[in-house]
Amino acid sequence: MSQKKPEKLIDKNDVRNDGRGLNELRPLKIEVGVLGNADGSAYIEQGKNKILAAVYGPKEAHPKHLAIPDRALLRCRYHMAPFSVEERKSPAPSRREIELSKVIREALEPAVFVEYYPQTSIDTFIEVLQADGGTRCAAITVASLALADAGIPMRGLVAACAAGKVEGRLVLDLTDTEDKGGEADLPLAWMPNLNAITLLQMDGSLTIDEFEKVVNMAVEGCKQIYGLQKEALKAKYVAVKEEVEE
Amino acid sequence: MKSQTMVRVKQKQIAQLVSIGKRLDGRELTDYREIQLEVGVVGRAEGSARVRLGKTEVMVGTKIELGEPFPDVPDQGVLTVNTELVPLASPTFEPGPPNEDSIELARVVDRGVRESKAIALEELCVEPGKKVFVVFVDVYVLNHDGNLIDASALAALAALLNTKMFNYEVKEGEVEVKPGYTPLSMRNYPIAVTFAKINDKLIVDPWLEEEQVMDARITITTDKDGKICAVQKGGYGCFTTQQISEAAKMAKQKAGELRKLVVKG
Numbered sequence: 001m002s003q004k005k006p007e008k009l010i011d012k013n014d015v016r017n018d019g020r021g022l023n024e025l026r027p028l029k030i031e032v033g034v035l036g037n038a039d040g041s042a043y044i045e046q047g048k049n050k051i052l053a054a055v056y057g058p059k060e061a062h063p064k065h066l067a068i069p070d071r072a073l074l075r076c077r078y079h080m081a082p083f084s085v086e087e088r089k090s091p092a093p094s095r096r097e098i099e100l101s102k103v104i105r106e107a108l109e110p111a112v113f114v115e116y117y118p119q120t121s122i123d124t125f126i127e128v129l130q131a132d133g134g135t136r137c138a139a140i141t142v143a144s145l146a147l148a149d150a151g152i153p154m155r156g157l158v159a160a161c162a163a164g165k166v167e168g169r170l171v172l173d174l175t176d177t178e179d180k181g182g183e184a185d186l187p188l189a190w191m192p193n194l195n196a197i198t199l200l201q202m203d204g205s206l207t208i209d210e211f212e213k214v215v216n217m218a219v220e221g222c223k224q225i226y227g228l229q230k231e232a233l234k235a236k237y238v239a240v241k242e243e244v245e246e
Numbered sequence: 247m248k249s250q251t252m253v254r255v256k257q258k259q260i261a262q263l264v265s266i267g268k269r270l271d272g273r274e275l276t277d278y279r280e281i282q283l284e285v286g287v288v289g290r291a292e293g294s295a296r297v298r299l300g301k302t303e304v305m306v307g308t309k310i311e312l313g314e315p316f317p318d319v320p321d322q323g324v325l326t327v328n329t330e331l332v333p334l335a336s337p338t339f340e341p342g343p344p345n346e347d348s349i350e351l352a353r354v355v356d357r358g359v360r361e362s363k364a365i366a367l368e369e370l371c372v373e374p375g376k377k378v379f380v381v382f383v384d385v386y387v388l389n390h391d392g393n394l395i396d397a398s399a400l401a402a403l404a405a406l407l408n409t410k411m412f413n414y415e416v417k418e419g420e421v422e423v424k425p426g427y428t429p430l431s432m433r434n435y436p437i438a439v440t441f442a443k444i445n446d447k448l449i450v451d452p453w454l455e456e457e458q459v460m461d462a463r464i465t466i467t468t469d470k471d472g473k474i475c476a477v478q479k480g481g482y483g484c485f486t487t488q489q490i491s492e493a494a495k496m497a498k499q500k501a502g503e504l505r506k507l508v509v510k511g
Contacts, residue, residue: 109482196484202477
């Protein structure tokens with residue numbers, strides 16, 4: 001059932017509907033190594049978003065003609081579960097999902113040493129189980145952990161986060177309601193090790209000055225997420241170590 | 247077929263030249279290729295345009311039909327952008343359902359028009375929640391020589407500005423077509439400007455061989471007030487925040503120049 005849209009998304013004290021400040025991320029929960037069959041996997045909850053990622057590979061590329069002689073073929077599938085949104089989404093890949101799969105792949109590939117595994121494919125599957133705005137960013141955050149969990153050599157993790165403009169104010173990590181009711185949304189992926197942006201999209205309306213501020217705001221958000229990513233990755237190995245020592 | 251060795255030599259040369267601020271075709275780093283624009287090239291379409299950007303050639307036709315509105319905006323007309331990378335345009339294009347490049351191209355063009363609120367969609371409502379006009383923008387790539395995004399976005403805008411809407415009257419919920427036409431109501435003029443990053447330098451309007459060398463690209467669409475309304479990064483490389491700011495400022499300037507070609511007066 002559709003919820004009623006609140007009249008105001010941000011109150012006069014700069015507090016957002018969910019109680020966050022303008023520059024605050026939603027609560028994050030990240031877990032690494034959550035699926036049995038995958039070579040690497042991870043799970044993220046960012047606010048109401050719930051996303052699973054799994055990596056299979058490097059393995060022989062199929063179909064064979066897709067294999068690249070001097071590097072691995074990184075494939076990526078972003079997919080939303082039919083029950084992940086308000087109105088049932090058809091499970092067939094939409095144009096939006098095809099575009100997102102492409103930009104997510106291009107956001108992850110700079111991080112992976114694809115040249116180490118010629119002729120192979122590395123398949124990344126992302127399933128959005130519940131969506132509430134900013135899923136492509138959470139998907140990149142969790143997929144880069146799944147790649148790391150699969151033991152694939154990487155230049156570093158990729159963290160992603162959106163920032164934007166809602167009711168005249170610049171805000172971090174928009175929810176679905178804020179995205180739809182706001183003026184602009186800018187998803188961004190950041191590689192701390194390279195100090196570089198690997199995904200950048202925007203829709204809405206921003207002056208150049210606001211645009212620069214929003215980019216920097218999103219980068220700061222990514223830095224916070226990066227800290228949590230590292231913790232989650234370490235936590236898995238602490239758990240494994242404890243198991244071994246018992 | 248071009249020899250692979252020649253391609254490699256040329257690619258190396260393109261990259262080396264860019265690093266000293268030059269381009270193989272003699273352009274400055276921030277120059278567009280020559281742009282030719284024709285409108286009203288297909289009489290059957292409600293609006294049409296053909297853009298030549300160097301050797302890249304794109305045709306856009308618009309059609310207006312009755313349809314249903316989206317449930318979240320029941321009182322507005324619908325914009326649908328579709329692109330066809332027709333096989334006659336490049337040896338790398340194949341017949342079949344749209345691939346991800348084609349979908350990305352359509353969605354980037356769509357985002358520019360939609361987010362700048364270029365079309366007065368609320369004027370295209372016949373009966374809220376039931377009947378609205380759908381504006382179809384079909385992008386037809388005829389020759390691919392790089393930078394399809396800017397050529398397509400420019401042709402789409404030109405075609406929309408060329409679009410005529412048939413006069414009509416609503417009688418008992420039915421649309422009755424009347425003689426005569428009025429231009430489609432347009433409020434904004436979004437222009438996409440694409441940069442390629444080669445050897446850590448940004449170049450405007452990459453042609454095909456530059457695209458094959460580039461690390462990444464970024465498209466920034468600005469509206470008539472110089473505000474940014476859409477951004478899309480593509481390719482496997484990355485950008486620094488400084489490069490993004492640099493691109494944003496340059497995009498605004500270049501868009502101003504391009505807009506003069508499409509919007510007269």
